[in-house]
Amino acid sequence: MTSNNPQTREWQTLSNDHHLAPFSDFKQLKEKGPRIITHAKGVYLWDSEGNQILDGMAGLWCVAIGYGRDELADAASKQMRELPYYNLFFQTAHPPVLELAKAIADIAPQGMNHVFFTGSGSEGNDTMLRMVRHYWAIKGQPNKKVIISRKNGYHGSTVAGASLGGMTYMHEQGDLPIPGIVHIAQPYWFTEGGDMTPEAFGIWAANQLEEKILEVGVDNVGAFIAEPIQGAGGVIIPPDSYWPRIKEILAKYDILFVADEVICGFGRTGEWFGSDFYDLKPDMMTIAKGLTSGYIPMGGLIVRDEVVAVLNEGGDFNHGFTYSGHPVAAAVALENIRIMRDEKIVERVKTETAPYLQKRLRELNDHPLVGEVRGVGLLGAIELVQDKATRKRYEGKGVGMICRQFCFDNGLIMRAVGDTMIIAPPLVITPAEIDELVTKARKCLDLTLSALQG
Numbered sequence: 001m002t003s004n005n006p007q008t009r010e011w012q013t014l015s016n017d018h019h020l021a022p023f024s025d026f027k028q029l030k031e032k033g034p035r036i037i038t039h040a041k042g043v044y045l046w047d048s049e050g051n052q053i054l055d056g057m058a059g060l061w062c063v064a065i066g067y068g069r070d071e072l073a074d075a076a077s078k079q080m081r082e083l084p085y086y087n088l089f090f091q092t093a094h095p096p097v098l099e100l101a102k103a104i105a106d107i108a109p110q111g112m113n114h115v116f117f118t119g120s121g122s123e124g125n126d127t128m129l130r131m132v133r134h135y136w137a138i139k140g141q142p143n144k145k146v147i148i149s150r151k152n153g154y155h156g157s158t159v160a161g162a163s164l165g166g167m168t169y170m171h172e173q174g175d176l177p178i179p180g181i182v183h184i185a186q187p188y189w190f191t192e193g194g195d196m197t198p199e200a201f202g203i204w205a206a207n208q209l210e211e212k213i214l215e216v217g218v219d220n221v222g223a224f225i226a227e228p229i230q231g232a233g234g235v236i237i238p239p240d241s242y243w244p245r246i247k248e249i250l251a252k253y254d255i256l257f258v259a260d261e262v263i264c265g266f267g268r269t270g271e272w273f274g275s276d277f278y279d280l281k282p283d284m285m286t287i288a289k290g291l292t293s294g295y296i297p298m299g300g301l302i303v304r305d306e307v308v309a310v311l312n313e314g315g316d317f318n319h320g321f322t323y324s325g326h327p328v329a330a331a332v333a334l335e336n337i338r339i340m341r342d343e344k345i346v347e348r349v350k351t352e353t354a355p356y357l358q359k360r361l362r363e364l365n366d367h368p369l370v371g372e373v374r375g376v377g378l379l380g381a382i383e384l385v386q387d388k389a390t391r392k393r394y395e396g397k398g399v400g401m402i403c404r405q406f407c408f409d410n411g412l413i414m415r416a417v418g419d420t421m422i423i424a425p426p427l428v429i430t431p432a433e434i435d436e437l438v439t440k441a442r443k444c445l446d447l448t449l450s451a452l453q454g
């Protein structure tokens, strides 16, 4: 990259000399040098070369209320001056964490009134695993340890999180999954549906849960965990038949249901939680990301009243983190939720921007590279294919990465998961900004097609 700013090179040198970046090929990054993002406002980022970029991914699915909201900075500053830290371990608490727990209970599905706080979504899922096993032990069924999850699901990057997730490339590094976690097929019709209709495939994929429960033995299964819509796996929206069938199966067997709401939670679908969107009635919900709009790290686990009633009888739950319910993070999360409520951001997604984005995105269906456009709320996916009718991919060309690079170079962040382009913009994106996003996306699809033909 030719540089307009000598500082860019200095920062890249610091990166090369001292930084190990997450989910990166260290050597390749050294050769190329990272793009340095210096500031942001609303839905836009700026890099150190002065390029303005529309952030179609809300950071990493998290910046719900957009960048640059002073109220969150003020909330953090005020809390830091008043009580920058205290823990919740030794029968103490502080006002921000208690007020936040109440604010979350107010927006969570009915009957989910308690929150265990963590520093991230991964820690939320680690907490889930330990809490599920503790719950069944209290109930006198300590064998109910196995958690059923899904291939290509994403549940974090700690040992438990990566094990719960179904990413084989993560499992390959370090003997994962840990024992007691098994995976079933995902409801990804576009690549795995074969000749089945989406509806028939949805039923087939849901039935894998029942088969797995019977194979492992219901007396050994503690919980099933799933994202309402798989995010990192490629914005995989299950066929309409999927969740109703899963709910039937869950009703038949005595296991807990955990909805991982780290991406779907806090308005992404146009409801407060993906579980509201699909009426899932889970026993636990993992949260993070949109909880603080990413301004400060925080995650947690929202727990159903009946589960809490059992935990109440179990003595100490020997689990927690130094930063569980950190007061500064709690103050920021509270202010974030206040803004979302006062500005009716979730309602606006539902009634205005989600329908508009979904309509505009589907116009890309006429593009020769596009095999499918799908989306819910402010989540969208564009499948890039060689042949629309057969859903055949361009094998071995890395089309998604080519398209992603064109996007970056043309002022748009759109992620590539294989040959699936995905978007999840800040929830405050306006219709005019959606127009800009779709126009840039089409341009980048054109450039990708030309590159493939050229």
Ligand code: PXG
Residues within 6 Å of the ligand: 060, 119, 120, 121, 122, 123, 125, 154, 155, 156, 157, 161, 227, 231, 232, 260, 261, 262, 263, 288, 289, 299
């Ligand atoms: N569950 C889900 C559904 C997630 O999307 C986590 C748990 C873990 O959260 P933490 O806060 O521990 O990162 C996530 C995180 C990607 C990508 O490539 C997605 C996530 C994280 C990193 C990369 O889209 N999601």
